[in-house]
Amino acid sequence: MIEATELTKRYGGRTAVDRLTFTVHPGRVTGFLGPNGAGKSTTLRMILGLDAPTAGTVTVAGTPFADRPRGLRHVGALLDAQDVHGGRTARAHLAALARGNRIPLARVDRVLAEVGLATVARRRIGGYSLGMKQRLGIAGALLGDPPVLVFDEPLNGLDPEGVRWLRGLLRRLAGEGRTVFFSSHMMGELAHTADQVVVIGQGRLIADQPLTEFAARDGAAAGVTVRAADPAALAAVLRAAGAELRPDGEGAVLVTGLTADRIGELAHRHGLVLHQLADRGPSLEAAFMELTADRHHRAGAVR
Secondary structure (H helix, E strand, C coil): CEEEEEEEEEECCEEEEEEEEEEECCCEEEEEECCCCCCHHHHHHHHCCCCCCCEEEEEECCECHHHCCCHHHCEEEECCCCCCCCCCEHHHHHHHHHHHCCCCCHHHHHHHHHCCCHHHCCCEHHHCCHHHHHHHHHHHHHCCCCCEEEEECCCCCCCHHHHHHHHHHHHHHHHCCCEEEEECCCHHHHHHHCCEEEEEECCEEEEEEEHHHHHCCCCCCCEEEEEECCHHHHHHHHHHCCCEEEECCCCCEEEECCCHHHHHHHHHHCCCCEEEEEEECCCHHHHHHHHHHHHHHHHHHHC
């Protein structure tokens, strides 16, 4: 479990994290969301003892992480996949981490196989792609078989197969009762992976709740996805009936203000052919944009 209480970090006159209180529970995947500059990376660094809080506390299983010897046995973390010596091989890199944390070297080969790097383990890391470096960073996080895992943007650089693999890995780790906390700007993937979300803006807590509840709150109303043979004609008809429309990709629009049944009736009445008409549930991205935009607006008003 990770517990932050009134966690605050100031750099001179700038407050990066402001009285942040949240709990990350074991047995679930918790996503960490916030606009660029919201304080996510600073918060993760304080969890790992890399930055000292100005005020407040953050503990892992009741103890500050910096007070734990052999840290990789307690918390596995990936903050920056590029922050690794390019002249070393992957196996040498992990072996050094293992020796420093008194982890059996047999564990090195096990995690390299788990992340799909066994066949390139003796290649120098400088020749790795970003996706391969991400996998290596994840291997390092898994090395000590820790009960708590922290990842900062672990999806960056992964191809679609890699994204699916990581999604399954995070779900499996949480299913084993571990605490899994990861930040991501890829809303679609986070929506498929996380059970809980912690959302911050301007360094302050906006939400800490189950993902389904967060996606359904405030302005993130459900809509209807529609694709028509004559999009312009349909748009005119729906707007005349009081609907709001916005592009929804590949020629479709997301319609709010009208039910799917009503849209179908209007299309039939006006002789318009529909290729798609589907209800869509509340959107994680819509909820995120609504709440973070509101926080930025109110912060600006205070100034």
